[in-house]
Amino acid sequence: GQAEAGSFEASLESQYTAFYRDNQGLTGLERANGQRLRMVPELALPLRRVWGYAEPSVGVDYTRYHLEDYTAGDSGFDRTVPVAEWDSGLYFDRQSSLFDIPYNQTLEPRLYYAWADADDQSDIPDFDTGVTSFSFDQLFTRNRFSGGDRVADANQLTVALTSRFNDLLTGAERARFS
Numbered sequence: 200g201q202a203e204a205g206s207f208e209a210s211l212e213s214q215y216t217a218f219y220r221d222n223q224g225l226t227g228l229e230r231a232n233g234q235r236l237r238m239v240p241e242l243a244l245p246l247r248r249v250w251g252y253a254e255p256s257v258g259v260d261y262t263r264y265h266l267e268d269y270t271a272g273d274s275g276f277d278r279t280v281p282v283a284e285w286d287s288g289l290y291f292d293r294q295s296s297l298f299d300i301p302y303n304q305t306l307e308p309r310l311y312y313a314w315a316d317a318d319d320q321s322d323i324p325d326f327d328t329g330v331t332s333f334s335f336d337q338l339f340t341r342n343r344f345s346g347g348d349r350v351a352d353a354n355q356l357t358v359a360l361t362s363r364f365n366d367l368l369t370g371a372e373r374a375r376f377s
Contacts, residue, residue: 206246212239214347218326222268231324233266233274237347241282251289258282260315260342260350264323271322278323280350282315284341294367301367308360313341315353323348335359335377 214237222230241258260280267274288309295302328346331337338357342350364374 206244208243208245210241210243212241213237216326216347218324228269228271228322228324230268230270231266232268233264233324235326235347236263237261239282249290251287253285253287255285256283262347262350266324269324278318278320278350280315280317282341282353283313285310285312286339287311302373303365303367305363305365306360307362309339309358311339311357311359313353313355315341315350317350317352320349325349 214235216235216237217233218235219232222232238261239258240261241256243254243256245254246252258281260282261277262279263275263277265275286309288307291306292303295304325348326346328344328348330343331340331345337343338359341353341355344351359377361375361377363372365372
């Protein structure tokens with residue numbers, strides 16, 4: 200959910216999952232079954248104008264486990280990872296024509312910074328986590344993992360530049376370079 204408080208936006212992403220697998224013949228962390236509650240509260244200050252935007256945010260990635268057949272320690276434990284992000288960009292555009300077709304060309308520089316202070320998670324079972332495939336959009340996310348069992352330790356800066364060519368007669372985007 201998301202709510203506005205003055206200029207700030209507060210959000211809460213949450214998920215409860217119960218994992219069960221036939222663990223006969225499995226050992227170590229692979230034997231674990233159980234429940235996971237994950238909550239990610241976040242507070243952001245979005246600043247948007249026609250010419251650009253900036254959105255700083257801070258949050259906490261909190262996960263609580265209650266496991267059965269878990270041999271690495273106490274069966275009930277949690278993980279708390281503080282996170283911060285800064286996403287910002289500018290929009291420049293100009294009108295021109297190519298082959299007698301009027302178009303609008305944009306130039307969009309973008310700066311993204313992500314920080315997360317994650318500790319060693321080798322004692323946490325990996326129920327549903329994988330590394331996401333690399334893509335241009337992946338450069339602007341703080342966690343390289345999908346699923347809820349791993350949170351990446353992050354201290355990363357991304358600088359990008361995108362240019363779009365939009366047909367002014369139809370509004371269609373004819374080309375994009377990033």
